[in-house]
Amino acid sequence: MSSKAKKLKRGFYLRPTLEVARDLIGKYLVYRTGGRLLSARLVEVEAYIGEDDPACHAAVGRTPRNEVMYGPGGFSYVYFIYGMYYCLNIVTEVKGFPAAVLIRGAEPVDGIEIMNLNYGRTRQVRLTNGPGKLCKAFNLTRKQNNLDLTGSNLYLEDRHDRAARIKSSARIGIKKGVDKNWRFFDPDSSYVSVKR
DNA sequence: TGTTGGATCAACT
DNA sequence: GTTGATCCAACAC
Secondary structure, rough: OOOEEEEEHHHHHHHHHHHHHHHHHEEEEEEEOOOOEEEEEEEEEEEEOOOOOOHHHHHHHHOOOOHHHHOOOEEEEEEEEOOOOEEEEEOOOOOOOOEEEEEEEEEEEEOOOOOOOHHHOOOOOOOOOHHHHHHHOOOOOOHHHOOOOOOOEEEEEOOOOOOOOOOEOOOOOOOOOOOOOOEEEEOOOOOOOOOO
């Protein structure tokens, strides 16, 4: 880990969601668990913004499930989907405005052997190219919902890499809101889940 | 109280 | 290209 690594502060997350999403590409997700350190470089994210975005969980209004999206930016939102998978989101914007960035893909950096154990892989597989796979490799579940990302357990940091190329596209796996190009990814990474 | 479908993935044909 | 695995939140009744 570079000595230049800098944890992202609250102010980073309180900005407009599309800016946060774009800026998250090339940043590092860090998770300290059981005395071990897991980290991965983010290469694919999607923005979900407000009650007027039909694909956003907040489109149905405030519920117990999406409550954390209504809080201030810089907290984790982990939800369960399809009976088998968890997805990790980064809450953005100021308190009262529901928005978040879904982490869809990342390149494993630290603790890869732990990720393999968490995944219980049956064969050689990319561990973190997909939102469900990433949570499985990091062992993130509902217990990691609503964590303060300015704390010391789960956070994001800037390791001052050279800037990545960034492309945008429609979001993946949704039926509504496909007109918006709110997905951002690094086209040079092999850990992007869907090439388009 | 019951039904339904989802911001997924892997293993098939 | 299609499907099975498998849970829970949201909504209808």
